[in-house]
Amino acid sequence: MNERRVAYSLMLPALMVLILAVIFPLLFSINVALRKYDLRLPTEEYPFIGLGNFVRAFYDSYFLHSLLITVEFIALGVALQLPLGLGVAVLLSKLSWRRYVIPAIAIPALTPPIVAGYMGIILFHPDGVVNYFLSLLGVSSKIPWYSSPNTALITCVLVDTWQWYPFITLVLLAGILSIPPEYVEAARIDGASEAGIFRHITLPLLKGVIAVALIFRMLEMLRVFDVIYIVTYGGPGTATQVTNFYSYLVGFHYWDLGYASAIGWILVIILSVFVTYYMKAFRVS
Amino acid sequence: MKARSSEDENPLRKKMSRRKALSTAGKVAVGVVVAGVVAGVGGYYAGSAAAAPKTIKETVTETKTVTAAATTVRETVTETVTAPGAATTVTAPAKTVTVTKTVAAPGAARPYEGVKLTVLCHTGVQAGPWHAYKEDIKNLFGIDLEVVEAPPEELYSKGLLGIKSKPADYDLVQFNSAWIGDFEPYLLPLDDYVEKADPGWGDVLPGFRLFRNMWAGKIYSWTLDGDTFMFYYRKDLFDHPDEKEEFKKRYGYELGPPKTWDQVRDIAEFFTRKAGDTLAGSKLKKDFFGYADQAKRGRVYYWYFFRWIPYRAAEEGGIPHYFDPDTMKPLINTPASVEALEAMKDILQFSPPGVLGFEWTELFTAAMSDSVVAMWIHWPDEGDRFQDKLKPLPVENPPTPELGFCPIPGVEKDGKLYRYTPIDTCWELGIAKNSENPDAAYAVLYFLMRPDNALERVMAPTAKIPSSNHDPYAYSQFYSPRWRAEKPWVGPFLDAELEALKSPYPLLRIPGGFEYLDALDLAVSECLSGAKDAKTALDDAAKKWDEITDKLGRDRQKEFYHKMWMVPLVF
Numbered sequence: 001m002n003e004r005r006v007a008y009s010l011m012l013p014a015l016m017v018l019i020l021a022v023i024f025p026l027l028f029s030i031n032v033a034l035r036k037y038d039l040r041l042p043t044e045e046y047p048f049i050g051l052g053n054f055v056r057a058f059y060d061s062y063f064l065h066s067l068l069i070t071v072e073f074i075a076l077g078v079a080l081q082l083p084l085g086l087g088v089a090v091l092l093s094k095l096s097w098r099r100y101v102i103p104a105i106a107i108p109a110l111t112p113p114i115v116a117g118y119m120g121i122i123l124f125h126p127d128g129v130v131n132y133f134l135s136l137l138g139v140s141s142k143i144p145w146y147s148s149p150n151t152a153l154i155t156c157v158l159v160d161t162w163q164w165y166p167f168i169t170l171v172l173l174a175g176i177l178s179i180p181p182e183y184v185e186a187a188r189i190d191g192a193s194e195a196g197i198f199r200h201i202t203l204p205l206l207k208g209v210i211a212v213a214l215i216f217r218m219l220e221m222l223r224v225f226d227v228i229y230i231v232t233y234g235g236p237g238t239a240t241q242v243t244n245f246y247s248y249l250v251g252f253h254y255w256d257l258g259y260a261s262a263i264g265w266i267l268v269i270i271l272s273v274f275v276t277y278y279m280k281a282f283r284v285s
Numbered sequence: 286m287k288a289r290s291s292e293d294e295n296p297l298r299k300k301m302s303r304r305k306a307l308s309t310a311g312k313v314a315v316g317v318v319v320a321g322v323v324a325g326v327g328g329y330y331a332g333s334a335a336a337a338p339k340t341i342k343e344t345v346t347e348t349k350t351v352t353a354a355a356t357t358v359r360e361t362v363t364e365t366v367t368a369p370g371a372a373t374t375v376t377a378p379a380k381t382v383t384v385t386k387t388v389a390a391p392g393a394a395r396p397y398e399g400v401k402l403t404v405l406c407h408t409g410v411q412a413g414p415w416h417a418y419k420e421d422i423k424n425l426f427g428i429d430l431e432v433v434e435a436p437p438e439e440l441y442s443k444g445l446l447g448i449k450s451k452p453a454d455y456d457l458v459q460f461n462s463a464w465i466g467d468f469e470p471y472l473l474p475l476d477d478y479v480e481k482a483d484p485g486w487g488d489v490l491p492g493f494r495l496f497r498n499m500w501a502g503k504i505y506s507w508t509l510d511g512d513t514f515m516f517y518y519r520k521d522l523f524d525h526p527d528e529k530e531e532f533k534k535r536y537g538y539e540l541g542p543p544k545t546w547d548q549v550r551d552i553a554e555f556f557t558r559k560a561g562d563t564l565a566g567s568k569l570k571k572d573f574f575g576y577a578d579q580a581k582r583g584r585v586y587y588w589y590f591f592r593w594i595p596y597r598a599a600e601e602g603g604i605p606h607y608f609d610p611d612t613m614k615p616l617i618n619t620p621a622s623v624e625a626l627e628a629m630k631d632i633l634q635f636s637p638p639g640v641l642g643f644e645w646t647e648l649f650t651a652a653m654s655d656s657v658v659a660m661w662i663h664w665p666d667e668g669d670r671f672q673d674k675l676k677p678l679p680v681e682n683p684p685t686p687e688l689g690f691c692p693i694p695g696v697e698k699d700g701k702l703y704r705y706t707p708i709d710t711c712w713e714l715g716i717a718k719n720s721e722n723p724d725a726a727y728a729v730l731y732f733l734m735r736p737d738n739a740l741e742r743v744m745a746p747t748a749k750i751p752s753s754n755h756d757p758y759a760y761s762q763f764y765s766p767r768w769r770a771e772k773p774w775v776g777p778f779l780d781a782e783l784e785a786l787k788s789p790y791p792l793l794r795i796p797g798g799f800e801y802l803d804a805l806d807l808a809v810s811e812c813l814s815g816a817k818d819a820k821t822a823l824d825d826a827a828k829k830w831d832e833i834t835d836k837l838g839r840d841r842q843k844e845f846y847h848k849m850w851m852v853p854l855v856f
Binding site: 256 | 438441470641642807816841
């Protein structure tokens, strides 16, 4: 047997697993998205409707609204998590005993999202810890964090931030620690301030790492489900109905699997375009 | 020369390498298996050929009851039973046993010996009875029952696809009665079976029988869990003389369990007080609230329906419709519907902060554990558990905690009170039309629904069934002397439930039920959160209902809607 054949035969098992576990479900979901695949219809064969489900999405005000909520969720999440994660990473990089702190910081990221959701309910309950501390600061009214349409989304973002800022911290900390110390020392000798060093050395060298950390977080936030399901169930009204949650309702409450699949694929397309441009913009390869 | 230690001399204490130990253990195990096989084979031949039959020394009379499904004929037969340990080839009877049986067909003790059935049921405690009765079912019928559990969100798809396949993956299926429109083509109508062997069809309360088990005039399922919504109030507060006097002075009528939603509003307003105020003759330690709903998005539509049904009934002068039965035009945005939603929003001003985030746990906790709510509507859980769950009022000298219960209030118009109890679309048991063993499946259904076993299920926790989460649905359960004797506090609650169930009203059970209800849920949530006014929210919901109807086929939906109401409306 020549080398090429050996190589192929060794690859075959992995290839089979890939086809069965990844390729087949993807193709099947495309097939479902192109059909009127609604379990409530009394039919054995679900009719092929081409791009009907995709077109329908752009006339569905709830879907379009859910896209907007998703964008808001991601924007708020990034705005909170990046500065917090970066700040903590810089702080940890200065500590010689950080090895004892890092495991504690990583705990939220190890918590299952469903547990984080329930913790969010406990923390942000009108009689919960957050309102208690606010009352110590003189805020007398009990803020209905997750049950008011004005604060529900930010509450979910806060829960997500609590859980996931450690991820950004750890990734950025690794980036900071990999910066050659000679650069920093040279800058200090030249009389650069700490702020200057951060601005002109640390931050530019971290650009690639930040881009990677953010892309991971944005992709995760785009798929947010558990926290929304537990804390608000998309409400009040549609205040926290993100696209992923909406597709869950369509697929597993309304049993309109064709449309739910189409929504999933629309997200994939949006994501692919976004990631491609994002990578180009940040020159991450 | 190395001296031998005592360990070396004693083989039991001799040290071994791990490898040797494993090897020895393996040899021992193989030896045991071989010895067992040899002994077993030898015993078999010895038993069949060589072993002498046991001598009959006495005739034992033993009575046992065997129940099968098809009939309830009781007969006495004499059975020949071989002696213990003797093989089946022994012809001489070792013991004569007199057996009292209830049999399907004469002589059929285990009529479905070797039959294997599969049931799909709700995971967790709801599956408890299936596991508890599995062995009994095997003993009585010879049926091997495989219990497949699924979480509620998977029961629909798993159940529907399972009973659609040929032969059906599941012979018996637990499903929500709201799904009947989708499940009907694949479910076995039970009328003929019930006619031949009735586990107590007339025993099931009309609300459940007509609005959950029947569809298009036929029996498609049997109620497993009879959830009933009840109105709860703090009796310790309502009975307090100071409060009674003050209430009458302010509102001009006696304080008592409310009969109308207007009264609920009055009482809610009356009891909403700040920490430091006086309540039940004592100083309040926390803020106290008159009324609370389970108003979180997802299931808030139920709490809207508690108002919508009587408001619409008063508008129509009788039992209201969800749709115009001729055109399928939604009737959820009529003037009375809008009024009902506005009333709902208005009363929530007397609710705890964050009530829009209240799901089951939050409402239960606020009302029962924190005791900061005077009135609320919930499933029967509070009524079943108040004995050990209801905490005293949050005042300095609280009276003994007492829970009051009554039917959900209604609306009074022209001297007539319109008051209904919505029959929750809850858990049912049906048989797959494509089952290979429908008779055996019915035997199992019959066994589970038999009054004695059904009582055991709804009474759980009992010695037989540790938990089930099944609520009562049959007269024999509500009037059960056993239940009332074993749990005396349950009696008044069962009476209140019976009273409430005198005026049942069905929840929507046509295909797309969840999508219709979710659209309404969203509208209610949008209105309560202030995103839309009641009229706009309900108009949007009605538009969405029209879209769903068109998507699923207006004529088809109309046919299903008619089927839903194809019941004698006499209670």
